Amino acid sequence: MGVASPELMAETFIERFNARDAAGMLALYEPDGVFTFDGVQKAVGHEQIAEALAGFLASPFTLRGRYAMVHASANAALCSLKWEMMEPEGWINSDGVSMEVLTRGSDGLWRFAVDDATAGRRAEE
Numbered sequence: 217m218g219v220a221s222p223e224l225m226a227e228t229f230i231e232r233f234n235a236r237d238a239a240g241m242l243a244l245y246e247p248d249g250v251f252t253f254d255g256v257q258k259a260v261g262h263e264q265i266a267e268a269l270a271g272f273l274a275s276p277f278t279l280r281g282r283y284a285m286v287h288a289s290a291n292a293a294l295c296s297l298k299w300e301m302m303e304p305e306g307w308i309n310s311d312g313v314s315m316e317v318l319t320r321g322s323d324g325l326w327r328f329a330v331d332d333a334t335a336g337r338r339a340e341e
Contacts, residue, residue, distance in 0.1 A: 217243045218325030222293035222318050225326060226283045230299075233272070233279045241273075242266050245328045246319060253333045277301045277309055284313070284336075293318040293326065296336050312337045 217240075219228050225244065232240040242262055245251065251259045251268055259268035281299030288294075297314040313336025319329045 218321060218323075218327040219244070220325065222286050222288045222295055222326050223283065225295065225316070225318060225328070226281060226297050229297075230279050230281060236273050238266065238269065238273055241269060243327075245331070246321075249328045249331065251328070251331045251333075255332060255335060255338055275301075276304050278304075288318075291320040292329075298336075299333075 219225050229241065229244055232244070242265060245262065245265050248261055249265060251265045253268070257268075259265045279299060279301055281297050283295055284298045285296040286293060295314075295316040295318060297316065298311075299314065300311040301309045303309050312334040315332045315335035316328060317330040318326045320326050
């Protein structure tokens with residue numbers, strides 16, 4: 217299950233991450249979607265994405281963030297999320313800026329085609 221509009225993706229992803237809803241997070245990706253945290257190792261497809269996300273979901277961290285940019289056309293969107301990974305004590309463990317490509321499916325819902333969690337930060341380096 218995707219989201220009704222690209223603007224809802226960040227909020228939905230963060231809610232599902234913080235709830236440790238692995239199935240709900242995976243449903244936000246296209247079946248052949250791509251996820252990378254570092255731009256080097258890439259997870260392609262639901263099975264690999266589930267494996268890649270499992271380590272994050274096993275951590276005690278919570279996620280917070282907001283979209284800095286959403287540019288949408290009829291069936292594709294480019295989004296950038298400024299995010300922070302929070303320790304249980306409330307301090308920031310890590311932060312980043314994602315670059316995401318969302319596509320609208322035949323059901324009208326939006327899903328990640330490409331989710332690069334740190335592309336925006338790497339571009340600054």
